[in-house]
Amino acid sequence: MRKIAIYIWMSLISVSLYSQEVNYDENKVPDFQLPELLTTFHGKSINDASAWESVRRPEILNVFREQMYGTNPVHQVEVDFKLVKNKEKVLDGVADLKEIDLIFSNDQGKHTARLLLFLPAHVEGPVPVFLGMNFYGNHTIHPSASISLHQSWARDNPLFLISDQKVDDRSRGVRSSRWPVEYILSHGYGLGVIYYGDIDPDYDDEFQNGLHPLFYKKGQTKPTEKEWGSIGIWAWSLSRALDYLETDAKVDHDKVIVFGHSRLGKTSLWAGAQDQRFAGIISNNSGCGGAALSKRKVGETVKIINNAFPHWFNDYFTRFNNNEEELPFDQHMLISLMAPRPVYIASAKDDEWADPRGEYLSGYYAAPAYKLYNMQTPSTIKSPAINQPRMTESVSYHIRSGRHDVTRYDWAQYIRWADKYIK
Numbered sequence: 001m002r003k004i005a006i007y008i009w010m011s012l013i014s015v016s017l018y019s020q021e022v023n024y025d026e027n028k029v030p031d032f033q034l035p036e037l038l039t040t041f042h043g044k045s046i047n048d049a050s051a052w053e054s055v056r057r058p059e060i061l062n063v064f065r066e067q068m069y070g071t072n073p074v075h076q077v078e079v080d081f082k083l084v085k086n087k088e089k090v091l092d093g094v095a096d097l098k099e100i101d102l103i104f105s106n107d108q109g110k111h112t113a114r115l116l117l118f119l120p121a122h123v124e125g126p127v128p129v130f131l132g133m134n135f136y137g138n139h140t141i142h143p144s145a146s147i148s149l150h151q152s153w154a155r156d157n158p159l160f161l162i163s164d165q166k167v168d169d170r171s172r173g174v175r176s177s178r179w180p181v182e183y184i185l186s187h188g189y190g191l192g193v194i195y196y197g198d199i200d201p202d203y204d205d206e207f208q209n210g211l212h213p214l215f216y217k218k219g220q221t222k223p224t225e226k227e228w229g230s231i232g233i234w235a236w237s238l239s240r241a242l243d244y245l246e247t248d249a250k251v252d253h254d255k256v257i258v259f260g261h262s263r264l265g266k267t268s269l270w271a272g273a274q275d276q277r278f279a280g281i282i283s284n285n286s287g288c289g290g291a292a293l294s295k296r297k298v299g300e301t302v303k304i305i306n307n308a309f310p311h312w313f314n315d316y317f318t319r320f321n322n323n324e325e326e327l328p329f330d331q332h333m334l335i336s337l338m339a340p341r342p343v344y345i346a347s348a349k350d351d352e353w354a355d356p357r358g359e360y361l362s363g364y365y366a367a368p369a370y371k372l373y374n375m376q377t378p379s380t381i382k383s384p385a386i387n388q389p390r391m392t393e394s395v396s397y398h399i400r401s402g403r404h405d406v407t408r409y410d411w412a413q414y415i416r417w418a419d420k421y422i423k
């Protein structure tokens, strides 16, 4: 009880600390200018998809790498896949389950992360798959005892009975409300998940644990100013999971949709931007550093996020603390990197911290890139009403009632959207 009280008290303190400098008033949004999507950093206009792909897209990707999420180091690691569990007809017969170890190794050492893959037992396949990361462990997405527990660091959470940074059987299924596994499978989709702490524990230790050290050059002890932080390496790992999915005959690897919530929504966007093999991209309540426009400075800002989570982005990004005007990019450009693939951005009404309006606008302002492919784009700058999803073949969006979370309602929209534009 006492632990729970302290936990709630600490959460309240952090909210009030942030709220001192936070704007939620639309009338106080500064005048800002978004960089032109179809004009290069050298002032050249981009008029067709081929110039977009050969000139503008690469330079946008590069600016996000160098100035925000970080560059992927050149030092190589080998990635091997090992099927460690393969069970048919689990979850009352509706699912086939696989666990695959991704084993990263090179002369610096070895590191392992586990991919959990559920496939619908009733479908011959190959099937499209949703792929995403989770916050506490693969075993938290469903109570099934068939899912292995992880040995990695986990954030203490008395509500989930996680203490001493270790999980045990008691946290099985504690996050099942965010992962309606049977529902997803019943629609003919598979679901792949990785625990993000298996890749890089989510706290600032100057990148001594997790996967980063494998990428250090001789004598290097942490990433350089421009190299990746945690979001960068989480996103990279999703691509490695996709490498595995490409080898699995039961998976339609041209139809893998990358999904993520909140910090892991920032991650799914960054994964989708870099890896064009992802057929669709979902950002659920990703907020600042994800879908929300930074220059609006509504809710969480660049300074707040860099101070609270110094390990998420590269160090270069701190130059824009309280200095969003100087950003040569904004998050509509991240969304534009998804083109011509369908992207779904979702907000929640009570999740003002993530700036729902800014999340909508980044999708809206990404339209010129999709238009180069003659695609239908959102027709109005007005955000749709609560619980009225607006879907198009390019950018789709909804704002759901309720708080920062992933709900059955969100999944129902993602499946409707994927049925229409991906499956």
Ligand code: GCU
Binding pocket: 261, 262, 263, 264, 285, 286, 287, 288, 300, 305, 308, 353
């Ligand atoms: C914090 C953080 C957000 C993040 C969220 C989450 O609220 O400020 O940027 O999206 O955590 O990941 O749940």
